Amino acid sequence: MSRKPRIVYDGAIYHVTQRGNNRAYIYNDQLDKAKFCDLLKETMTMEDYGFSLLYYVLMDNHYHLVIETPEASIDRIMHRINMLYTKYFNKKYGRSGVLYEGRYTGILILDNSYLMTVIRYIAYNPVRAELVKSPADYRWCAHLDVVAKQHGLVDVAGLLSKFDQDPQKARVAYELLVTGEVPEGKHKRSDVDKKGQKRMTNLESMFRSEIKDEAVRTLVCQRDKSKQISAQRQKFAERAYLAGFYVKEIAALLNMTPRAVYYTLEGTRAKARLMKGME
Numbered sequence: 001m002s003r004k005p006r007i008v009y010d011g012a013i014y015h016v017t018q019r020g021n022n023r024a025y026i027y028n029d030q031l032d033k034a035k036f037c038d039l040l041k042e043t044m045t046m047e048d049y050g051f052s053l054l055y056y057v058l059m060d061n062h063y064h065l066v067i068e069t070p071e072a073s074i075d076r077i078m079h080r081i082n083m084l085y086t087k088y089f090n091k092k093y094g095r096s097g098v099l100y101e102g103r104y105t106g107i108l109i110l111d112n113s114y115l116m117t118v119i120r121y122i123a124y125n126p127v128r129a130e131l132v133k134s135p136a137d138y139r140w141c142a143h144l145d146v147v148a149k150q151h152g153l154v155d156v157a158g159l160l161s162k163f164d165q166d167p168q169k170a171r172v173a174y175e176l177l178v179t180g181e182v183p184e185g186k187h188k189r190s191d192v193d194k195k196g197q198k199r200m201t202n203l204e205s206m207f208r209s210e211i212k213d214e215a216v217r218t219l220v221c222q223r224d225k226s227k228q229i230s231a232q233r234q235k236f237a238e239r240a241y242l243a244g245f246y247v248k249e250i251a252a253l254l255n256m257t258p259r260a261v262y263y264t265l266e267g268t269r270a271k272a273r274l275m276k277g278m279e
Contacts, residue, residue: 010071013054015118016078017255018104019062019222026061026089026099033058033140035088037151039081040065049077052155054162055118057125058140062222064122066109068158078104105223107257112162116177117252120200123178128204130214135178143178203245203253210236221255237264 020026027033036058043049051073055066067074086099109115126138135143145154160170163177180201211217211232219229220236233254240250247265251258 011069012074013066013068013109013115014074015107015109015122016065016067016074016104017062017107018078018082019101021098021101023061023101023222026063026085027058028093030139032089032092036063036081036085037140037153039084039088040153043077043081049073049080051077052158053142053153054115054155054159055122055142056153057122057138057142059125059129064125066115066118066122068155074106078106105255107255114248114252114258115162117200117249120177121252121255124204128214129218146174199245199249200253203240203249206240206243206245207236207253210239221253223255234264237261241265 018026027036040053040056044051044053050070052068052070053065054068055064057064067077069077082100082104089099090096109118123135123141123143126132126141127135132138135141136147138144139150142154142159144150145152146156146159149156157167160167160174162170163173164170207217211220216229216232219226220233223233224230237250237254240253241247247261248258250256251261254261256264
């Protein structure tokens with residue numbers, strides 16, 4: 001069966017994810033993560049591959065990137081990065097064969113609201129994995145690029161422009177989204193819309209309450225296709241939808257496309273409409 005073509009166009013923004021084959025580590029040490037960052041930086045500066053990195057996190061067995069492509073070139077970009085990193089990894093560790101589990105996933109981000117949800121989800125990956133207490137404590141995350149310019153990978157101006165055209169207001173909005181706090185001496189919380197952040201915090205709390213096992217939650221978010229995990233994913237999506245959460249919020253949390261969530265909820269949405277009509 002042939003693969004479906006990706007939706008590509010100039011200026012598109014994608015949430016890209018890739019994990020190790022059989023969930024094995026793709027980064028064995030800090031030097032591996034540094035090498036991957038070097039490849040990102042090298043590729044984004046090349047004329048034939050140029051792109052903007054808006055956000056990222058590198059976990060031990062997978063990564064998340066938010067990439068904006070001035071030209072419709074996402075497949076070429078990811079092919080180069082993954083191919084060169086696989087060659088590096090195989091040579092360093094004396095291995096051969098595939099490193100990644102299939103083709104990368106590239107979810108098209110169509111609006112700013114969904115982008116904000118994805119950014120918060122990515123920032124809290126290491127927190128959910130119980131590696132750190134806060135995104136600011138994790139070295140291999142875009143958050144430190146934004147607040148401290150640690151790696152110089154992120155197009156900070158491009159990222160903040162998605163929040164507000166005023167740089168100061170944009171930075172406040174970003175820090176409120178990720179940390180829940182306004183920098184000292186900046187605008188009050190009332191100046192920034194907190195509704196989206198609060199909804200995602202509530203959805204994440206519901207997720208932890210419904211699925212208490214951290215390992216299972218990780219598999220659910222990694223789109224594991226086993227029967228048991230798929231059932232857990234569908235059950236949570238249905239309960240979240242009936243609890244009043246939006247499809248795009250559920251999609252961002254579970255690392256699914258909104259369309260996939262719609263298909264998952266087909267019967268549930270009909271039930272919700274029926275219940276609403278009976279009120």
